[in-house]
Amino acid sequence: MTAELIDGKAFAAGLRARVAAQVPTFQAAASRAPGLAVVLVGEDPASAVYVRSKGKQTREAGMESFEHRLPADTGQDDLLALVEQLNADPAVDGILVQLPLPRHIDEQEVLLRISPDKDVDGFHPVNAGRLATGMEGFVPCTPLGCLMLLQDRLGDLSGLDAVVIGRSNIVGKPMAALLTQASCTVTVAHSRTRDLASHVARADIVVAAVGRANFVQGDWIKPGATVIDVGINRVEGKLVGDVDFASAMRVAGAVTPVPGGVGPMTIACLLRNTLVAAHRNAGVPLAGDVLAGIDRPERT
Numbered sequence: 001m002t003a004e005l006i007d008g009k010a011f012a013a014g015l016r017a018r019v020a021a022q023v024p025t026f027q028a029a030a031s032r033a034p035g036l037a038v039v040l041v042g043e044d045p046a047s048a049v050y051v052r053s054k055g056k057q058t059r060e061a062g063m064e065s066f067e068h069r070l071p072a073d074t075g076q077d078d079l080l081a082l083v084e085q086l087n088a089d090p091a092v093d094g095i096l097v098q099l100p101l102p103r104h105i106d107e108q109e110v111l112l113r114i115s116p117d118k119d120v121d122g123f124h125p126v127n128a129g130r131l132a133t134g135m136e137g138f139v140p141c142t143p144l145g146c147l148m149l150l151q152d153r154l155g156d157l158s159g160l161d162a163v164v165i166g167r168s169n170i171v172g173k174p175m176a177a178l179l180t181q182a183s184c185t186v187t188v189a190h191s192r193t194r195d196l197a198s199h200v201a202r203a204d205i206v207v208a209a210v211g212r213a214n215f216v217q218g219d220w221i222k223p224g225a226t227v228i229d230v231g232i233n234r235v236e237g238k239l240v241g242d243v244d245f246a247s248a249m250r251v252a253g254a255v256t257p258v259p260g261g262v263g264p265m266t267i268a269c270l271l272r273n274t275l276v277a278a279h280r281n282a283g284v285p286l287a288g289d290v291l292a293g294i295d296r297p298e299r300t
């Protein structure tokens with residue numbers, strides 16, 4: 001058996017196009033474009049690439065991109081002052097501080113300072129709480145992208161067994177909340193989980209977000225399962241995921257590749273969240289079916 005490849009790159013391009021198609025209508029109603037501010041502190045090469053892509057894709061969608069590049073030795077107070085300035089700026093609908101931050105900066109304090117109404121990353125505890133309780137808020141981009149890929153492939157997820165490997169605030173926890181909301185039976189596995197393989201073996205859906213290259217083995221996977229690989233690990237100059245791709249492809253029903261799977265969905269969902277933030281901040285309604293179309297596009 002050879003699994004189907006889930007083409008996140010193509011899905012993300014479609015999502016970006018659907019977001020871009022909504023921008024002129026917003027602009028006509030609000031007399032301005034949606035605006036996204038991205039803050040990069042330091043020179044981490046991977047972060048610099050992601051921030052460049054965010055700026056480019058924001059502009060391509062017809063939105064305004066505000067980019068702030070600060071030196072690695074920027075102090076906590078200066079960064080917080082910039083966040084406050086962006087919170088108060090009516091042209092800015094979404095604020096994103098690129099992670100990881102340099103070690104001398106208290107990441108939690110910075111994320112807490114972003115207005116929850118502009119928190120398009122969905123990392124603020126207010127938005128985490130909204131997600132946990134099923135309220136409207138901002139959902140972190142990577143798990144939102146994973147959910148879209150899963151719903152596109154499987155349709156209704158209710159009743160399916162899902163295992164999420166990893167319990168980070170950015171991926172594992174929100175992913176588990178989204179799958180629970182979609183009526184899956186969810187197991188959250190982590191470094192202390194005993195007999196991980198036995199949990200994976202029961203799962204119709206496997207989301208691997210553990211940060212260890214080629215960790216999940218094909219012979220753990222239930223035949224036909226859908227495998228979402230969130231990992232981005234560099235091994236000998238090559239990008240590999242958290243799933244051992246070759247062995248997973250022999251057993252699973254569908255697998256996201258790395259690169260070209262989940263990664264591109266992260267920025268596409270950021271644009272989607274920025275569009276939603278702009279409508280909410282400007283008091284311009286975004287038609288429910290338009291949102292549904294973004295979250296659950298028709299199959300072509």
Ligand SMILES: Nc1nc2c(c(=O)[nH]1)N[C@@H](CN(C=O)c1ccc(C(=O)N[C@@H](CCC(=O)O)C(=O)O)cc1)CN2
Nearest residue numbers: 050096097098099100121141259260261263264266267
């Ligand atoms: N404030 C945030 N910081 C970080 C986030 C985030 O969502 N918000 N996520 C990651 C990095 N990230 C976006 O910021 C991101 C990661 C990967 C990709 C992507 O498209 N990956 C490609 C491969 C790219 C490459 O060659 O390196 C893929 O998987 O196909 C986009 C965005 C951490 N920080």
